[in-house]
Amino acid sequence: MTVSIEAGRGAAAPGDAFNGDCPGRTVLNHVCSRWGTLILLSLRDGPVRFSALRDTIGGISEKMLSQNLRTLTRDGLIERSVEPDSPPKVSYALTDLGRELTIPLEGLLDWIGSRTIEVVKAQRRHDRQHKPGA
Amino acid sequence: MTVSIEAGRGAAAPGDAFNGDCPGRTVLNHVCSRWGTLILLSLRDGPVRFSALRDTIGGISEKMLSQNLRTLTRDGLIERSVEPDSPPKVSYALTDLGRELTIPLEGLLDWIGSRTIEVVKAQRRHDRQHKPGA
DNA sequence: CAGCATCCAAAAGGATACTG
């Protein structure tokens, strides 16, 4: 089995995302999930409240938002804080760990912002060539 | 309903990943899917054959590999080429568009490689505090 | 307001069998 482990080391690198059994894969899946990236990026400019997140991220349900928020909090990437008011005010913010992560994520977002048009063109080109319709 | 488009702007930016209806969201989902990121990153060092990809990406099934490969090809991010041999040799390579994308993606992978340990620690800390067992 | 629980629909994903 091609599980080449760094000579001598007792364990495979935990951060190896290519290895389906490594924690790194789990982290990748949390961060790079349907909603994870958008949630993290929504927090770039400071703490944001639950309802604001829901409004910022088009199409997310409260259930999914809540669920992802819990996962990312557990991962130490974001932090939850409650102001004991009535009605309650809960906001979420990036931790230092999470903030590091937004650097490549922002690069990804920027790329999408500028290159999506190219992708759409490619899709159309592809569809024309492969569905020579009648 | 509630399709509030940012007032003032003539059209919603196609690349706005925060908007659930924009092509940018679709692109984000293709790139940042369970397998998309790993496939793209597997192609960093040049063309790779189907079976090699399957072996590199731990846990992926042939079905998912094939499916994602088709999607990313349609998006213009990777390119499929066949050497007409018997048995056939098919390989996949990044396009210029796809290569740009690997820059932030690589940043993400690097972060995972170096910070996964911190994430695991955070998870354990969290679990200890929230499951005060007995 | 922020959220969890429940129920149900839809999509992703895996195993297997089969083709050029």
Next chain:
DNA sequence: CAGTATCCTTTTGGATGCTG
């Protein structure tokens, strides 16, 4: 080798209703 097709399981996600 490099897939496709089919079937079936698992996961994801949404709608709704209820709490502090």
